Amino acid sequence: xxxxxxxxxxxxxxxxxxxxxxxxxxxxxxxxxxxxxxxxxxxxxxxxxxxxxxxxxxxxxxxxxxxxxxxxxxxxxxxxxxxxxxxxxxxxxxxxxxxxxxxxxxxxxxxxxxxxxxxxxxxxxxxxxxxxxxxxxxxxxxxxxxxxxxxxxxxxxxxxxxxxxxxxxxxxxxxxxxxxxxxxxxxxxxxxxxxxxxxxxxxxxxxxxxxxxxxxxxxxxxxxxxxxxxxxxxxxxxxxxxxxxxxxxxxxxxxxxxx
Amino acid sequence: xxxxxxxxxxxxxxxxxxxxxxxxxxxxxxxxxxxxxxxxxxxxxxxxxxxxxxxxxxxxxxxxxxxxxxxxxxxxxxxxxxxxxxxxxxxxxxxxxxxxxxxxxxxxxxxxxxxxxxxxxxxxxxxxxxxxxxxxxxxxxxxxxxxxxxxxxxxxxxxxxxxxxxxxxxxxxxxxxxxxxxxxxxxxxxxxxxxxxxxxxxxxxxxxxxxxxxxxxxxxxxxxxxxxxxxxxxxxxxxxxxxxxxxxxxxxxxxxxxx
DNA sequence: ACGACTTCGCGTCATGCTGACTCGAAGTCC
DNA sequence: GGACTTCGAGTCAGCATGACGCGAAGTCGT
Numbered sequence: 001x002x003x004x005x006x007x008x009x010x011x012x013x014x015x016x017x018x019x020x021x022x023x024x025x026x027x028x029x030x031x032x033x034x035x036x037x038x039x040x041x042x043x044x045x046x047x048x049x050x051x052x053x054x055x056x057x058x059x060x061x062x063x064x065x066x067x068x069x070x071x072x073x074x075x076x077x078x079x080x081x082x083x084x085x086x087x088x089x090x091x092x093x094x095x096x097x098x099x100x101x102x103x104x105x106x107x108x109x110x111x112x113x114x115x116x117x118x119x120x121x122x123x124x125x126x127x128x129x130x131x132x133x134x135x136x137x138x139x140x141x142x143x144x145x146x147x148x149x150x151x152x153x154x155x156x157x158x159x160x161x162x163x164x165x166x167x168x169x170x171x172x173x174x175x176x177x178x179x180x181x182x183x184x185x186x187x188x189x190x191x192x193x194x195x196x197x198x199x200x201x202x203x204x205x206x207x208x209x210x211x212x213x214x215x216x217x218x219x220x221x222x223x224x225x226x227x228x229x230x231x232x233x234x235x236x237x238x239x240x241x242x243x244x245x246x247x248x249x250x251x252x253x254x255x256x257x258x259x
Numbered sequence: 260x261x262x263x264x265x266x267x268x269x270x271x272x273x274x275x276x277x278x279x280x281x282x283x284x285x286x287x288x289x290x291x292x293x294x295x296x297x298x299x300x301x302x303x304x305x306x307x308x309x310x311x312x313x314x315x316x317x318x319x320x321x322x323x324x325x326x327x328x329x330x331x332x333x334x335x336x337x338x339x340x341x342x343x344x345x346x347x348x349x350x351x352x353x354x355x356x357x358x359x360x361x362x363x364x365x366x367x368x369x370x371x372x373x374x375x376x377x378x379x380x381x382x383x384x385x386x387x388x389x390x391x392x393x394x395x396x397x398x399x400x401x402x403x404x405x406x407x408x409x410x411x412x413x414x415x416x417x418x419x420x421x422x423x424x425x426x427x428x429x430x431x432x433x434x435x436x437x438x439x440x441x442x443x444x445x446x447x448x449x450x451x452x453x454x455x456x457x458x459x460x461x462x463x464x465x466x467x468x469x470x471x472x473x474x475x476x477x478x479x480x481x482x483x484x485x486x487x488x489x490x491x492x493x494x495x496x497x498x499x500x501x502x503x504x505x506x507x508x509x510x511x512x513x514x515x516x517x518x
Numbered sequence: 519a520c521g522a523c524t525t526c527g528c529g530t531c532a533t534g535c536t537g538a539c540t541c542g543a544a545g546t547c548c
Numbered sequence: 549g550g551a552c553t554t555c556g557a558g559t560c561a562g563c564a565t566g567a568c569g570c571g572a573a574g575t576c577g578t
Contacts, residue, residue, distance in 0.1 A: 187536095187537065187538070187539090189538095189539085189540095190536070190537060190538085193536090194535090194536080197535090209545090210546095211545075211546080212545080212546045212547065213544080213545060213546065214543070214544040214545045214546090215544075215545060
């Protein structure tokens with residue numbers, strides 16, 4: 001007999017990453033700062049954890065796909081439309097939330113800089129620098145740590161940095177994205193060589209004017225290389241067309257399930 | 260007002276891998292067969308999908324951790340106790356299961372050969388060869404494909420092959436595990452060099468007698484190297500201590516949630 | 519007993535990727 | 549016009565990996 005609270009509730013949350021708007025209003029001569037990642041958080045308006053910062057998210061409606069729910073709650077709470085959205089992990093410890101049992105399917109997303117400008121930002125939605133995070137509600141700290149690790153490792157074997165940039169960009173801009181994510185300086189020459197060898201870039205033939213030095217070439221990502229052939233290659237990514245299961249099966253053992 | 264079916268139901272399933280018991284009763288002189296992976300499946304005894312093969316699993320009890328539920332349902336349905344268990348992905352398309360909405364948190368596990376002997380195996384639980392799988396219920400085919408890809412890619416940067424072997428093993432046995440997973444022959448000499456360089460093996464000093472050739476050394480995995488320092492290294496693995504979230508937050512937007 | 523046969527275990531060599539570094543090119547700013 | 553900046557291409561050394569050779573150490577057959 002199913003009681004109305006005999007099951008865990010399902011929530012969907014998302015960790016969003018964006019580049020900190022270029023070191024504008026920097027007092028130093030514009031160099032040396034490796035740029036940093038920023039994360040939007042929302043303030044909780046209800047118990048438990050009232051008043052503390054948390055990842056944007058919401059309950060999962062019965063008829064909505066997980067991906068859709070992640071994208072929707074993201075849009076509703078922060079106004080952001082992600083360029084990259086992938087499932088991260090499902091957290092479900094019984095004691096994570098005081099009160100009822102909540103299982104959260106967590107996604108992680110990348111948005112590009114321009115998108116950040118349009119984003120909501122009031123007293124209840126705020127962007128935090130990666131290394132200046134407040135104390136978060138529940139165990140969202142650990143989730144954020146995990147998402148950061150995933151972003152760093154995934155950047156090394158996948159080409160997802162473009163999701164943090166605009167349509168066209170210079171080699172230096174792309175390199176600074178990598179530097180911000182990996183948190184270390186990269187040699188410009190070697191970086192160029194590696195990227196060009198990967199074949200994921202297309203030279204637009206145009207150059208960026210207005211700089212106070214030699215005008216750099218503008219590149220664009222090869223769309224045929226981003227969704228690197230849906231089925232097989234993306235190893236840790238979301239499964240291709242796969243997306244559903246139901247294993248309410250206990251053949252050998254009789255369960256208390258209603259028949 | 261929460262109706263009793265206003266939410267999706269939560270299930271937990273597991274994809275289990277083991278090595279096919281060494282090419283015993285092989286008619287050929289024992290060589291050339293690269294060994295293969297085997298997967299235990301259970302027959303569904305209820306609708307939907309009655310009679311078809313599916314991944315072992317069950318409903319998630321309110322107070323049980325996800326990992327525990329995966330291990331328990333695994334034990335109950337197949338009698339297996341995994342050596343390695345990690346969350347794979349959460350599948351939750353609204354239309355995956357006819358009838359009600361079911362979201363499944365899927366794990367993947369490795370068990371070693373000896374464990375397979377003790378495993379349940381009747382008309383409702385059966386082991387299938389990786390490339391002789393039956394048609395599965397729901398979209399469990401896609402899930403299995405995804406788990407295989409994860410196993411293959413993870414084997415390359417992590418040392419998890421030992422989970423498919425016994426306590427001690429020869430270099431050739433370990434190599435054959437890699438060959439079975441990666442589905443290609445590996446050079447014995449180069450394999451030895453790479454493994455030894457990784458420093459994850461301990462030479463027991465003993466040798467395996469009874470072979471019809473030079474007796475190979477027996478190795479054991481360095482336990483200090485398997486859980487490669489919990490916190491940071493394991494990139495795509497399960498989060499270290501992290502394990503819980505609750506993002507029932509919709510600050511900017513009023514939701515239908517009960518306050 | 520002894521040679522054939524097997525795999526083990528250690529070695530070399532060539533190749534390719536990566537980090538460190540150099541240097542001319544091409545703009546802007548003073 | 550000269551100083552200054554970054555761009556973009558090149559060289560060189562170190563390290564990991566694939567291909568391959570060969571003596572070592574057992575068992576099996578005659």
